[in-house]
Amino acid sequence: MGVVPPQPGFLGSLRRLTGEFGALLIFDEVITGFRVAYGGAQALYNVKPDLTCLGKIIGGGLPVGAYGGKREIMQMVAPVGPVYQAGTLSGNPLAMTAGIETLSILSKKSVYKNLEQTGAQLEHGLIKAAKPAGVETKFYRAGTMFCTYFTNRDVYDYTTAKTADTELFAKFFSSMLNRGVYLAPSQFESGFISLAHSSRDIEKTVRAAYESLREL
Numbered sequence: 018m019g020v021v022p023p024q025p026g027f028l029g030s031l032r033r034l035t036g037e038f039g040a041l042l043i044f045d046e047v048i049t050g051f052r053v054a055y056g057g058a059q060a061l062y063n064v065k066p067d068l069t070c071l072g073k074i075i076g077g078g079l080p081v082g083a084y085g086g087k088r089e090i091m092q093m094v095a096p097v098g099p100v101y102q103a104g105t106l107s108g109n110p111l112a113m114t115a116g117i118e119t120l121s122i123l124s125k126k127s128v129y130k131n132l133e134q135t136g137a138q139l140e141h142g143l144i145k146a147a148k149p150a151g152v153e154t155k156f157y158r159a160g161t162m163f164c165t166y167f168t169n170r171d172v173y174d175y176t177t178a179k180t181a182d183t184e185l186f187a188k189f190f191s192s193m194l195n196r197g198v199y200l201a202p203s204q205f206e207s208g209f210i211s212l213a214h215s216s217r218d219i220e221k222t223v224r225a226a227y228e229s230l231r232e233l
Contacts (some may be wrong), residue, residue, distance in 0.1 A: 018178040019164035020157045021208045028064040035067075041090075047082075051123055052209060053160030061160065077119040081112040128212065135210050135219060139163065142223030149232035151186075158216050161210040171231035178205065183233060192229035198222050 035042040049058040049075050059195040067182055075083060085091065094102045106112065111172055122128065140158045143153035147154040153169040166172050167182040167189070185206035193200055198221065201208050 018034045018175050018183075019166065019172070020159055020162050021161050021172055021174065021178060022157060022159050023062065024173055025160065027222045028058075032064050032066075041056070041067040043068045045070050047074075048207065049162070050074055051098065051120075052162055054121050055123055055129060055206070058159070063229075073148070075119065076112045079112040079115045081109070081116055096183055119157055122212070129160075132210060132212065135214055135216070136161055136163065138219045139210060139222065142219060143226055145229055146227035148218055150227060152230045152233055154230075160190040162207045164207050167204065181205075188233055189229055192232055196225035196228065 032042055034040075044059055045205050046057040046059070046069055050069075051057065054061040055070075057069070058216045059069065066086070068084060068090060071083045073079060073081055084183060092098050093100050115167070136158055140156060140163065143163075144154075145158050146164075147156075153167070155168055155170070157164055157165045157166070157172065166178065166180075168177075168180045168183040170177055170180050172178050172181070181204050183204045190200055190202055
């Protein structure tokens with residue numbers, strides 16, 4: 018449903034309730050892992066799950082996945098424990114090499130500072146572009162992830178996300194594409210900023226957004 022930041026206290030309540038009832042708290046960080054912070058959403062929002070799932074972000078986009086968690090849980094997995102787990106591409110040399118290089122780059126101190134500056138530039142620019150164009154939008158961002166909703170309502174769950182005008186977004190998407198900016202093609206997908214994006218790229222995107230919004 019795009020990018021919907023958790024309401025204050027929501028994730029903390031999940032941690033408290035799962036602990037109270039003896040249930041596992043599992044974070045799916047396939048999308049948020051390393052994109053919102055080096056430690057993922059759990060680091061950004063300071064909530065520690067029992068298990069974490071990660072996807073191809075850790076391999077620079079190559080097919081790779083990982084999961085990890087508390088020692089007592091992980092010791093249940095073979096060869097230490099009774100739960101068998103294997104995969105055709107497990108430990109693939111190409112994916113592992115790409116993963117090591119990706120994590121090495123992301124571990125540098127300046128990386129997330131630069132990404133945050135780029136994200137803030139895009140956020141400020143897209144919000145500013147919508148106002149003079151007279152189009153009602155709501156913009157949300159978490160680290161390098163972002164989404165512009167074509168609605169006048171605050172978006173905080175699936176129901177409010179569905180108030181977005183998908184036909185208007187489709188026109189916006191096509192207009193942006195004609196101006197050389199390729200966004201995620203669905204209103205309910207998130208966009209991503211990368212280290213390859215420069216300040217000039219963001220300026221081009223904001224300018225294209227202003228022109229496209231005026232057309233709407």
